[in-house]
Amino acid sequence: MKAKRQAVVVGAGVAGLVTAAQLAHRGYGVTVLERQSSPGGRAAQATWDGYTFDLGPTLLFMLDVYRTAFATWGGDFDAEVPSVRLRPNYKLHYPDGGTLLVSSVLSETLASLERMSPGSSRGFLEYFAEAAEAYEISRREFVGERIRSFGDFLTPSKIKGLFETGAFKTLARRAQQAFKSPRIAGAFSFQSMYLGMSPFTSPLLYRLLLFTELGEGIHYPMGGIGALPRALDRAVRANGGAIHYDETVTSVEREGDRITAVRTADRRYEADLVVMNADLPYVYGTLLGEPNHRSLRMRHTPSALLIYAALDRRYDDLLHHEFLMPADLRATCNDIFDRGAIPDDPAIYLCAPSGTDPTIAPPGGESLYVLVPAPNLSGITDWATQTTELAERILGMIEARRLPGLRARIRFYKTRTPLDFHDELNLNIGAAFGLSHDVLQIGPMRPDNRHATIENCYFAGASTRPATGVPLVTMSAMQTVERICEEMPA
Ligand SMILES: Cc1cc2nc3c(=O)[nH]c(=O)nc-3n(C[C@H](O)[C@H](O)[C@H](O)COP(=O)(O)OP(=O)(O)OC[C@H]3O[C@@H](n4cnc5c(N)ncnc54)[C@H](O)[C@@H]3O)c2cc1C
Structure with missing residues (x-):
């Protein structure tokens, strides 16, 4: 019988676990090494004295992405991570006591807007329609598929998409045009901060975040966001993968252009291929010994x-x-x-x-x-x-x-x-969201999901393509698995 190709995944963040579950399901031998004692990385959860806290993400968006990911290994996201849609989404409070209620039931948002600034709902509907379009174009042209080369990205429809979504305009400026009230302009542009971007410099493209919140809604998985990495941990094991917590990878062994093993303090794991889920600038700077890699000089969030x-x-x-x-x-x-x-x-x-x-x-x-x-x-x-x-x-x-x-x-x-x-x-300079999403750091300009010369060293997660955020790193994992299956079939 042919021996299975051995994949070592460094990190049990959401992207590492999705990668591991998919590779295991497709017939690779999979070992995940995680330095923390529980799954999730930034999306981990902790319970202290009966109080449970999601430590990072609290807003679950774009459920279709998780449904697709779970289906690839025969899982059922809705059954395994049951969630509720929140109504309203949230309330904003201003220093003078004013409030604005934002809801995915649009009539509730419109009523709240009219109370705060009569007439503002008209500007909102136009702005929201643009956000919906930016979302649809971005999913189709920019993040939905793996970017194989720079040339891949220079197609007429993608370039048109960049202009249509407003990649070269500023989010805050468009919001200020749409709303007379600076408060409302802030309320519908601050979402770029979820990506670690200031709305005052962020490309208009990121108004798409407003659509993810208001069009699709904000969800809460029962048990907290931590329910997602726990379900992923189960999926990895159910598909035959192994996960070792409290195992910090300290170095890799190389022969020529290949990694042959991954080392922790007291163990050595042989590998036919490695997927680095630990954040990319740290991996280049520390694990791969390339402190001059461009990712370390790129703008961080x-x-x-x-x-x-x-x-x-x-x-x-x-x-x-x-x-x-x-x-x-x-x-x-x-x-x-x-x-x-x-x-x-x-x-x-x-x-x-x-x-x-x-x-x-x-x-x-x-x-x-x-x-x-x-x-x-x-x-x-x-x-x-x-x-x-x-x-x-x-x-x-x-x-x-x-x-x-x-x-x-x-x-x-x-x-x-x-x-x-x-x-x-191990987030470089403590940048919570990894590499920034300036227009010069997205698409093909974002670091590739495979090392340029170490051909069996792949990346999945927030600082590689396509972007940060739990749904986007789930997509990152799926795109990396697709590439591995093409380049190094099980
Ligand atoms: C405060 C905060 C709030 C957020 N809110 C939201 C939100 O509401 N909604 C949303 O969608 N996104 C949110 N995000 C973004 C989201 O959490 C991240 O984009 C996503 O979780 C990143 O996942 P990842 O798998 O790429 O990386 P990580 O979660 O960072 O996983 C990498 C893993 O690698 C491990 N590791 C590192 N070095 C080593 C080593 N040497 N050996 C072994 N293991 C190692 C780490 O311990 C970690 O577990 C938030 C992020 C933060 C920080």
Whole structure:
């Protein structure tokens, strides 16, 4: 009997696990090595004293991508990761007490817009239709299929798509044209921050994110986002793959242009091919010993300060997702993106899942997740000494603006900073979302999903093609598997 080709996957993030499940299903011998003790990477989950927290992603979009991925190994995403569509999506709060409700039931969004700024719903409908079109073109032309070469990308329909979606215009500028109210313009352009981009410099292309939220809706998997990597872990094993947690890959062995084995502190794993799910700049700089690789010089995304607060009592009027908007979004973005500083008036995102899913916290309690966009480690904050003071300041702001008596309800809280993203997940300069998505770093300009000369070294994840975000890294994995099956059949 022919021996199976052995694939070693470095990292059990979503992209690593999807790659592993698909390769195992297609007949490769698969071993996943993950330095953390549980699956998911950035999308991992932790439970402390009965309180469960999604540590990174909290918004599940584009469910069709997961349905397609699970179907490739005979799985059923909806059965294995049951989820609910949230209604409304979220509420935005402004410093003067004004609010805007955003819902995928468009009549609710329109009513809220009219309350805030009469007449604004007309501009919204036009803007939303453009977002829908940008989404459809991007799925078809830019991210839906693997880019095989630069020439592949220079087709008339793709170039037309770049102009039609607004790859060379600015998101905030179009939003300011569509809405007289700067608040509303901010409300429908800040979504680029999900990709680690400022709406004031981000290509207009990323208005497509508005469509993923409002057209398809924001979903919540019961048990939290962590339910997804857990289901993927099961899929890898059910298809015959092995996963070793608490195994940090320290180096690779090479013979000529091939990797022959992957090393951890005390073991050696022979490999016919390797898929690097650990973030790409770190892999080049550290595991492959190429500190001058262009990915390390490319623009990186900023990062985030996260606070996971265990509350003894939930707030009944707090929605699943809420945002405390700053008075001046542009000034806030300038602080993060240009000055490399935590803004005095930050944008604050709150996620309170216990109303949707009471199992996430002890009875009556809340697992409150707080995210504040922040610079990465190239900024001026000294996270080793300033984190507690910053976290206290943020909690004070939330208490004053939205959740009275908050600090008295906190049983304990934990933080995650750019330093943790760097030290725990090996994200270069603590950039939470990996490489940036400027127009010069997407499509064929984004690092390829295979090494140029080490022919059995592949990549899957946020900093390779097509992009960051849980659905996009799932696509990345599927595109990498497709390439492996063509180039190195099982
Ligand atoms: C705070 C935050 C909020 C986010 N919110 C959303 C959201 O709401 N919705 C959304 O769709 N996306 C969101 N994202 C983006 C999304 O989380 C990521 O794009 C996605 O999870 C990246 O997956 P990945 O598989 O590419 O990488 P990772 O999750 O980073 O996985 C890589 C794995 O490699 C492991 N590893 C690294 N080095 C080694 C080594 N030497 N040996 C062994 N293992 C190693 C790491 O521990 C990690 O588990 C968010 C990200 C962050 C940080």
